[in-house]
Amino acid sequence: QVQLQESGPGLVKPSETLSLTCTVACDSIGSCYWSWIRQPAGKGLEWIGRISSTGISNYNPSLKSRVTMSVDTSKNQFSLNLSSVTAADTAVYYCARRGASNYFDSWGQGTLVTVSS
Amino acid sequence: EIVLTQSPATLSLSPGERATLSCRASQSVSNFLAWYQQKPGQAPRLLIYDASNRATGIPARFSGSGSATEFTLTISSLEPEDVAVYFCQQRSNWAGLTFGGGTKVEIK
Numbered sequence: 430q431v432q433l434q435e436s437g438p439g440l441v442k443p444s445e446t447l448s449l450t451c452t453v454a455c456d457s458i459g460s461c462y463w464s465w466i467r468q469p470a471g472k473g474l475e476w477i478g479r480i481s482s483t484g485i486s487n488y489n490p491s492l493k494s495r496v497t498m499s500v501d502t503s504k505n506q507f508s509l510n511l512s513s514v515t516a517a518d519t520a521v522y523y524c525a526r527r528g529a530s531n532y533f534d535s536w537g538q539g540t541l542v543t544v545s546s
Numbered sequence: 547e548i549v550l551t552q553s554p555a556t557l558s559l560s561p562g563e564r565a566t567l568s569c570r571a572s573q574s575v576s577n578f579l580a581w582y583q584q585k586p587g588q589a590p591r592l593l594i595y596d597a598s599n600r601a602t603g604i605p606a607r608f609s610g611s612g613s614a615t616e617f618t619l620t621i622s623s624l625e626p627e628d629v630a631v632y633f634c635q636q637r638s639n640w641a642g643l644t645f646g647g648g649t650k651v652e653i654k
């Protein structure tokens with residue numbers, strides 16, 4: 430199974446930008462897609478968006494105005510920026526890879542981000 | 547947005563019993579539906595993809611069925627290690643992937 434690892438601040442102030450990075454690997458340029466998915470404590474999963482190894486992105490319409498994703502294949506990383514955060518953005522954030530099945534077959538361990546002053 | 551509704555919210559069964567979990571889509575997703583298992587403190591794990599295909603390494607007691615708007619995950623004989631929350635997810639529209647709210651499976 431492919432290893433993914435999220436990193437970034439665990440605490441972000443309201444109205445600021447949440448920034449996370451995921452270390453990934455892609456053995457075939459042009460065919461890898463990675464997503465960010467979040468989960469508030471005790472709740473369900475919410476897909477934030479995805480980006481390909483060539484920079485093609487799709488975002489959840491409900492978050493689209495605040496989300497930016499980018500990829501740096503030279504560093505084997507892709508990133509999430511979520512602007513103007515509120516307490517409602519407090520969650521465990523996962524990065525996940527789209528596998529050959531076209532579903533998420535590899536996940537990071539998740540990183541808790543708390544929005545609080 | 548395609549809404550996935552899972553039922554029941556909680557399922558409490560004895561070891562060896564059959565577990566039947568339901569996922570209903572607000573519009574047809576063809577067979578583009580997956581099931582994930584999430585144990586406490588862990589990331590989700592892919593169990594079933596495209597409605598009925600078991601992912602690599604998944605025990606045969608897990609099976610999926612359905613199409614269009616009605617889907618079922620069946621655990622044929624519940625094991626203690628199956629205690630988890632199970633989520634369905636559709637990929638009919640990659641611009642708007644969605645997950646169901648989850649079903650929690652408990653052991654009596």
